[in-house]
Amino acid sequence: MTIHAMNSNLSVPEQPAQRILECEKVNVFYGDYRAVTDVNMAFGQNEITALIGPSGCGKSTLLRSLNRMNDLIDGARTEGLVTLHGENLYDKEVDPIAVRRRIGMVFQKPNPFPKSIYDNIAYGPRVLGMKPSSMDDLVEETLTRAALWDEVKDKLKQSAFGLSGGQQQRLCIARTIAVQPEIILMDEPCSALDPIATSRIEDLMRELREDYTIVIVTHNMQQAARVADRTAFFTALQDETTGNRTGVLVEYDKTTKIFEDPSDQRTEDYISGRFG
Amino acid sequence: MSTLAPSRGSASGSTRGTGSLKTKISKPGERVVLIVLRLAAALTVVITIGIIVALLLPSIQFFAEVPIFEFLFGTRWAPRFADASFGVIPLVTATAWTTGIALLVAIPLGLGAAIFLSEYAHPNLRKTLKPILELLAGIPTVVFGLFALQFVQAVVFKQWLNLDTGAFSVLAAGVVMGVMIVPTIASISEDAMSAVPQSMRQGSAALGANRMQTTVKVVFPAALSGILAAIVLGISRGVGETMIVAMAAGGQAQIVTNPLDQGQTMTGFIANAALGDSRVGSIEYNTLFAVGLLLFVITLIINYISIRVVRKFREAY
């Protein structure tokens, strides 16, 4: 099986033109277990970066370390530097809550709040004490931006649970952009959705790329090929010190390069379906 | 023969796909179990109906002698006096005071404990504290009654705080009843909050909400129907609680206007009067059942309202 990057976008520069977020020797531990080892990579502003690799290689773990969601997991610990515009997110003085206001997250399974569609969008702005001149306008703009307005404008006061899975996931994306983050992290956002809902979310991602930086974990290689400007391939290796398996970054490049001319044999095996 | 094979079908595998779907697969043992379960369910219904009838019959006799309006709205309760009067309002106010005071104590403490256990406590701490809390719910109410009478009223209110009060007060009974209800409210609310999926908290945290915001604005509303159910159970226990009020609230039926006064609740009256030797069919005897019926109806109304309220506020996940 060969996959061709569809967005053979010649404009993607060799290196991210503007590095918004950078990982330097990032290691993530769960207790004594090192789930991710020595990741170095830089995410480009207004680019979509895909993290791919076999299950259990630490993609979600690394993603959560980018907005300090790992802090919520008991025993999880991150070492190394993760810098947003050069500022280390793990600095002692940094408040993880402030980090998450700038770097939002969309989860694998749509997780709208058990509230109305309107309140799902308004929740973030209210909690952050944002004072929009009109909350109604903010909700409308946000839902329009997330390509959901036309579908929900007549039932804003109804429970978000009445929406389809794909609509719920777009609502979760809308909820995230309502608080104006710089970066949106997405952990397999389409894995619970059908192909049509998936393609709508992919369209949305391409549009949001104008204003946001997106990092997406996906187990679906075609999806990475379709939407990502850059792709990072991870795999799990034997940890030299402990003997446990641990996630490492194998290759990180423009998506076209990863899918058409990978430099590492392991990448080639994975994308051609010979592994994982 | 495989247990999956229809009992009347062929044992050979060659008939796969040809056996009738209408073939009965259930075993005889299952029918016995089913009959026993049906009997148990029927018995529960019969017993409930029996209780209602037992309450109703003497009450009907009571209302033949005392007009229902006089009973419900009369302000003097003196069933054993020569010029007997049967206005139940004094008993109802005393019940309202003790229950209200109990809720004032139990709701903040119970919900605070539930929020701490569910949202803030380390899982190990929760594992230790929750059973202790539930153990508290098992303390016999007579022990609480003793505590209310001999410690809260006699020592705390009269000696330490020097309050102007007698040997009994609805305040002492209410406060201790509140303490008694705390574990119930805390435990059920904690269950409801813990049942809110972790993904809700993650979604909130990812938007930059802090833990208190997540608790108050996401977890609490999502668990609200369970929390309201806990409070309603607390109210029901308060209205029906007998031992504490019989021991500590006092025995004088009067309209209570000051919580430091004594007062007799509905349950307190029944507990006291039932100990006397009322002849079956006498007015004293029938009075007991009329008050019992009123208690029953009040509890029903509370449950009915709460079901409506819970439906209205439901944020299902």
Ligand SMILES: Nc1ncnc2c1ncn2[C@@H]1O[C@H](COP(=O)(O)OP(=O)(O)O)[C@@H](O)[C@H]1O
């Ligand atoms: N909360 C956790 N506690 C302990 N170990 C975890 C936790 N989450 C993930 N892991 C372990 O870390 C490794 C990487 O997991 P994960 O990041 O979920 O991989 P991926 O997303 O690539 O499938 C796996 O071995 C997994 O078992």
Ligand SMILES: [Mg+2]
């Ligand atoms: Mg994952």
